[in-house]
Amino acid sequence: MNIGIIGTGYVGLVSGTCFAEMGNTVTCVDIDEGKVQKLRSGVLPIYEPGLEVFFERNLREERLFFTTSLQEAVQSSDILFLALPTPPGEDGSADLSYVKGVADHIGRLLAADPAIGYRIIVNKSTVPVGTADAVRAILEGHGLVAGERFDVVSNPEFLREGVAVDDFMKPERVVIGTGSRRAAEIMTQLYEPFVRQGNPILVVDERSSEMIKYAANSFLATKISFMNEVANVCERVGANVDHVRRGIGLDSRIGKQFLYPGIGYGGSCFPKDVKALVYTAREHGYTFEILEAVEAVNQRQRRLLAERIIDHFGGSVEGRHFAVWGLAFKPNTDDVREAPAHEVIRRLLDAGASITAFDPEAIDTTRAVLGDAIAYAADSYSALHRADALVICTEWNEFRRPDFDKMRRLMATPLVFDGRNLYDPGRMAEAGFEYYSIGRPIGRPHPAAPSPNGQG
Numbered sequence: 001m002n003i004g005i006i007g008t009g010y011v012g013l014v015s016g017t018c019f020a021e022m023g024n025t026v027t028c029v030d031i032d033e034g035k036v037q038k039l040r041s042g043v044l045p046i047y048e049p050g051l052e053v054f055f056e057r058n059l060r061e062e063r064l065f066f067t068t069s070l071q072e073a074v075q076s077s078d079i080l081f082l083a084l085p086t087p088p089g090e091d092g093s094a095d096l097s098y099v100k101g102v103a104d105h106i107g108r109l110l111a112a113d114p115a116i117g118y119r120i121i122v123n124k125s126t127v128p129v130g131t132a133d134a135v136r137a138i139l140e141g142h143g144l145v146a147g148e149r150f151d152v153v154s155n156p157e158f159l160r161e162g163v164a165v166d167d168f169m170k171p172e173r174v175v176i177g178t179g180s181r182r183a184a185e186i187m188t189q190l191y192e193p194f195v196r197q198g199n200p201i202l203v204v205d206e207r208s209s210e211m212i213k214y215a216a217n218s219f220l221a222t223k224i225s226f227m228n229e230v231a232n233v234c235e236r237v238g239a240n241v242d243h244v245r246r247g248i249g250l251d252s253r254i255g256k257q258f259l260y261p262g263i264g265y266g267g268s269c270f271p272k273d274v275k276a277l278v279y280t281a282r283e284h285g286y287t288f289e290i291l292e293a294v295e296a297v298n299q300r301q302r303r304l305l306a307e308r309i310i311d312h313f314g315g316s317v318e319g320r321h322f323a324v325w326g327l328a329f330k331p332n333t334d335d336v337r338e339a340p341a342h343e344v345i346r347r348l349l350d351a352g353a354s355i356t357a358f359d360p361e362a363i364d365t366t367r368a369v370l371g372d373a374i375a376y377a378a379d380s381y382s383a384l385h386r387a388d389a390l391v392i393c394t395e396w397n398e399f400r401r402p403d404f405d406k407m408r409r410l411m412a413t414p415l416v417f418d419g420r421n422l423y424d425p426g427r428m429a430e431a432g433f434e435y436y437s438i439g440r441p442i443g444r445p446h447p448a449a450p451s452p453n454g455q456g
């Protein structure tokens with residue numbers, strides 16, 4: 001099939017590349033000329049494991065094209081996917097100006113050239129309930145008849161950054177929201193190669209499809225905030241959240257995933273999608289109380305680590321120096337949108353501390369936001385030089401089994417604040433560290449443990 005992807009961010013680029021990998025011809029459109037130039041010359045603007053191989057192959061085999069011209073994509077593609085930003089507005093509502101702007105432009109292009117046949121316009125962006133109707137109305141406003149010249153489909157995307165290619169190639173489910181049998185059939189054909197192992201393609205009405213995406217992300221965010229609250233109570237009652245997590249996760253009704261406490265959820269989706277669903281509910285006269293609490297708990301949890309650090313230093317970190325491991329909002333991505341690490345860093349900087357940070361992939365993206373406010377290290381150990389404490393914000397694999405002796409020798413104080421529970425508190429104590437994590441006992445150096453700078 002001929003596919004057009006409008007917006008080549010994390011979702012657009014992964015979707016477009018994976019559609020091309022299945023043999024489709026894909027034209028990707030972006031307004032960012034620099035990005036399009038890069039992509040044309042074979043350079044990926046994002047880090048996403050596994051994407052490069054597919055990207056290079058499909059570029060080389062001429063199934064994947066990049067352009068700044070929407071017209072090119074509208075002319076050549078049977079299906080046009082909108083993978084555009086839907087950032088939160090001031091009031092928490094999803095900003096639909098990108099989606100509506102592009103829908104309007106597509107409407108103009110279709111209306112201006114009757115030779116262009118039937119097109120399916122797919123909302124792949126996460127959009128509030130009713131957006132498919134709004135997009136249809138925009139196209140109809142150009143005199144185009146739904147069902148004849150075009151149909152609108154909701155097809156939310158469930159990929160997770162960091163494993164986005166795997167998720168796209170083998171989705172647990174594909175959701176297609178449309179009232180048009182013709183569009184549903186074409187969309188089903190497009191996705192069949194991705195679900196050969198039997199995972200379902202769910203065809204539902206547009207509004208349910210739009211709601212599925214918000215409900216899914218909001219439920220996952222709820223699980224995270226719930227476990228963060230359990231962890232906070234564990235700390236107060238002397239329980240260990242690791243044991244509690246295992247104990248409840250073995251119940252198949254609860255499940256093992258998404259039960260890890262930490263320093264709050266971040267990223268480009270959960271914060272904005274939770275806010276948007278709260279907003280939608282309120283717009284319809286309903287208070288989504290659980291979700292409002294999920295959001296408030298998350299805000300509090302994102303402050304927790306910095307507050308704990310400042311408390312530890314008697315209320316002031318003025319002149320203190322910290323090492324930060326992990327900047328991305330989660331491992332295996334360079335994405336730092338709403339990254340908890342950035343929040344921790346900002347709070348410590350505001351309190352007068354200095355910071356040297358390391359992340360395997362997210363240094364450039366962080367530099368674009370924080371500039372020279374912090375120093376950047378070339379590797380995890382060089383971030384530790386003379387640090388009063390190490391602060392762990394992202395659970396990259398390479399942080400899981402570091403050389404603790406080397407760390408202790410490099411640091412001014414053997415003190416670790418771990419926002420991701422990477423280490424065992426008892427072992428950290430044996431290794432000579434004072435160790436704070438989330439929802440677990442504090443590790444305090446044993447009397448027989450090695451002395452701070454490794455002599456003993």
Ligand SMILES: NC(=O)c1ccc[n+]([C@@H]2O[C@H](COP(=O)([O-])OP(=O)(O)OC[C@H]3O[C@@H](n4cnc5c(N)ncnc54)[C@H](O)[C@@H]3O)[C@@H](O)[C@H]2O)c1
Nearest residue numbers: 007008009010011030031032083084085086125126157161
């Ligand atoms: N990132 C994720 O993990 C994820 C997962 C599922 C769903 N989503 C949803 O998918 C949508 C896109 O997310 P993303 O993370 O890929 O966003 P992104 O910000 O990474 O990418 C958006 C792209 O759209 C381009 N763009 C903006 N206006 C344009 C226009 N008029 N024409 C062409 N291109 C234009 C931008 O230049 C950018 O490259 C959002 O609604 C998001 O909520 C994201």
